[in-house]
Amino acid sequence: MTTSPPRPAPIDGETLVDWFAATARPLPWRAPGVTGWGVLVSETMLQQTPVNRVLPIWEEWMRRWPRPSDLAAASQGEVLRAWGKLGYPRRAQRLHQAAAAIAADHGDVVPADVDTLLALPGIGAYTARAVAAFAYGKRVPVVDTNVRRVVARAVHGAGDAGPPSTTRDLADVDALLPAEDAPAAALSAALMELGQVVCAVRSPACERCPIAADCAWQHAGRPAYAGPPKKVQKFAGTDRQVRGKLLDVLRDSPGPVRREQLDAVWSDAGQRDRCLDSLLVDGLVEQTDDDRFALPGEH
DNA sequence: AACCCGTGGCC
């Protein structure tokens, strides 16, 4: 069949890469000489956490633990303290575990192969490809929430991305990448940056967009998002909030604390106990011989 | 697929 005309490429990769080269923020993990380890730490910290909050913590971690084996040698409690209030402390716990595996099984060097990365704790579809592309310059589709939004708008003409589908999302982005490793990796970085600083969720800065002339969403008159409603998770009153309060007490204490100190942070005793139990099960908290509670390895 | 997992800033 030849009746289907070729669809014009809505994303001009070279234009986008040039724009990135001229305007990219000088984030420290993008600096020359940053290792795969530095990139992995940054990508893990950036999961669901804004850049500005990650910056000082990443600097501290790189100074303190410049290699995976350095982090692996630290106690879990030290790692959780250094993670501070970045949120989702299980990310820190899994990064600690990944560091131990990298030190033991991969010569203390973060792997460059996507499947090898995926086998490490806390590294999923996004982070594995981000490390392969940004640390090692590989041609792999890197799909995060920003890239999904850019593709939804520029390629599909929709107001925003619908529900994620790893397989379809990877294929969409793969189709945009040039054949060679280096330019593909450069485009991956540029797509993410565009989604963050220009093609934003609210009030996108289309007047500053380097590819606005080819954007399907522009041509369609910038229609509003028409997909299924996105579910927003509650936080106030949830176990997540209570676990955070409990852990905050332990982070603020130099050593083990008594049960009463933990009881003070939440009035609902049933929920409090359930959350403390879950933290013990998760290995984020340990109970001492005298029935006090501490961060793992700190008693 | 749907739900759980922290934290803080913005409008």
Place this chain on the structure above:
DNA sequence: TGGCCAAGGGT
């Protein structure tokens, strides 16, 4: 104020 969002991953 409270919904919404932020470079996701695990189950």
